[in-house]
Structure formats: structure tokens, C-alpha cells
Amino acid sequence: MPTAHAPATGTPRGDEELLQALLLEALVVGKALLLRLQAADVAEGRERIRRLEGSSAHRASLADALRDVEDPGALRAHPDDLHVEIVLTMHPSDATRRAVIHKLLLIAEQLDDLDRVRGDEARVQARADLAETVAAWWATDEVRRSRPPVEEEVRRTPDEARRQPLLTTMAGVAAGVQSVG
Structure with missing residues (x-):
């Protein structure tokens, strides 16, 4: 029944x-x-x-660290010897979740496209595109066994997410360094 x-x-x-x-x-x-x-x-x-x-380990600022330098003159005397590198990373699980959400949104769009396509050839192509996205989604490793290289994390981070916090953070760093002299 x-x-x-x-x-x-x-x-x-x-x-x-x-x-x-x-x-x-x-x-x-x-x-x-x-x-x-x-x-x-x-x-x-x-x-x-x-x-x-x-x-308390994360409470110190760059300005605090510069104040603790035993010989601040040494830093000023040899600025070319300093190597400062900014590294932007995204928590690996955040990158994975974003990848999954992106694939789910793409699948939803492709299902909509599949409903609208006309003609056998277009329908076959739409199904192939959908199958490819589902395969990519299936292959997305939701549990990372190792940390990805920094370059990969940065590449996966959306441009806007990289720009906004960077500008705010760098303004604070510059103000902290200037306050030390």
C-alpha cells in the first residue's frame, strides 16, 4: 500500500x-x-x-615585542637585515567547508540549468557538467590529514577575505611600530 x-x-x-x-x-x-x-x-x-x-601567549603586540628588544638601536642600524613576511592562512576546515558549499551551490545552478536546456546535445552536456561537479564534491576530502601549504591556503582564500582584514591589521601594526619610535 x-x-x-x-x-x-x-x-x-x-x-x-x-x-x-x-x-x-x-x-x-x-x-x-x-x-x-x-x-x-x-x-x-x-x-x-x-x-x-x-x-596570555597571544596578548602581546608587535609594539610590545619591539619594546622588549634589548638593543633597539640594532634594529634601527640594520633595517636591511630584517626580513618581514606576512603570511595569511585560513583554517583548513574553513577552506574545506567553503569548497563544499561552493560545490553545492554549483550543483544547484547546474540542476536549474538542466531543467532549462533544450535539445539532446545540450542535455547530455549539462548532465556531464553536473556529473563532473558531483565527482569533485565527492573527492573533496572533508578531513585533512595534513596541513596544506600556505600558498594553497592563500590561493583558496577569496580576494575580499584577504583584503579587508589585511588593511585593518596592517594599520594597527604600523601604529604600534610608530608608537615605539
């Missing part, structure tokens, strides 16, 4: 109802998984903040 969760099959209408029920269930599961990832991101962010707030 067919139910709301298991409609009758074997007829075109029954098959269509089953397909619609499965798609609806897939959307619900997909949304639940996405919400779970976002909740984990929030929880990890809060935990990082808790650890930083409880640790």
Missing part, C-alpha cells in the same frame, strides 16, 4: 511521485548537512576565541 513516504511505483505517475519524494528528502538531508557544517564552524570559532581569551 503506498504511503506518503513510499508511493506506488510501476506507473509513470507513481515513478514521478517517487522521484519527487526522493528529491524532497534529498533536499532536506542536504540542508541538514549544510546546517550541521555551519553549526560546527560557529562552534569551532567560539572554541578558538575561548582558547585565545584564556591564553
